[in-house]
Amino acid sequence: MSIITLTTDFGTKDHFVGSVKGTIYSELADARIVDISHQIAPFNITETAYILKNAYKGFPDGSIHIIGVDSELNEENKHIALKLDNHYFICANNGVISLLTAEIKPEKIVEINIHDRVETSFPVLDIFVKVACHIARGGTLEVIGKVISDVKKLIELQPFISSDNTSISGNIIYIDNYGNSISNISKKLFQEVGKGRNFEITANRYTFKKIYSKYSEFVDFSVPKEIRQKEGSRLALFNSANYLEIAIYRSNLNTVGGAASLLGLNYRDKLTINFI
Incomplete structure (x- = not known):
């Protein structure tokens, strides 16, 4: 079973991290969950990108990384899943992943399209977890989204x-x-x-x-x-x-x-x- 990592700005005071982990375990009882950080400054995607870039390489190939920072779905903030450097990443298309894609070309990127089947105000729990568990079971990215060619760039990282x-x-x-x-x-x-x-x-x-x-x-x-x-x-x-x-x-x-x-x-x- 693949490792699923969590990187969020949720902190540890509230119920959010526990809910996400519980939902993963409900879908995959033998899941292996690792916390990278839950102390990201709120909505700080630059900080998230730096931490993730330096953490993910320590995990084995096939690991799945859920990124729960600035993840609310809207017209300018679509949800994506991608395979890059033999790892999977699930996040909002808000530039958070561009520090990685600047150096390594993704093998595949999809824009997640399962939202019409799931009403949610907590996308990390209701969308990202479902996608992560789908990938962990051996599912392909095309099943949960349409293929796109690029991700949003975060200019201030340059x-x-x-x-x-x-x-x-x-x-x-x-x-x-x-x-x-x-x-x-x-x-x-x-x-x-x-x-x-x-x-x-x-x-x-x-x-x-x-x-x-x-x-x-x-x-x-x-x-x-x-x-x-x-x-x-x-x-x-x-x-x-x-x-x-x-x-x-x-x-x-x-x-x-x-x-x-x-x-x-x-x-x-x-x-x-x-x-x-």
């Missing part, structure tokens, strides 16, 4: 490259649990545009001239402990997902604080890399 290739402008798209500010500038893009040139990153009123590959690389272990880099120092690095991150060394939101609060780098804020 960094801007200057016409003379001297700069990349991006935005903060995610604040992690440590308060670190993660941008939409990938290591691959940085290397393709920069071509080994020197650079300077400007984020708010702060500048960075070095990018680290891990947090501990920031520390000079050859100097005495009492004069090493301290908690609260700022740094830039490519994180485990290979996106440019502005971080506070050993940040703790209860004591030191994170980059979002200390440096004023919040969701949608701009940062620029200038190549010299």
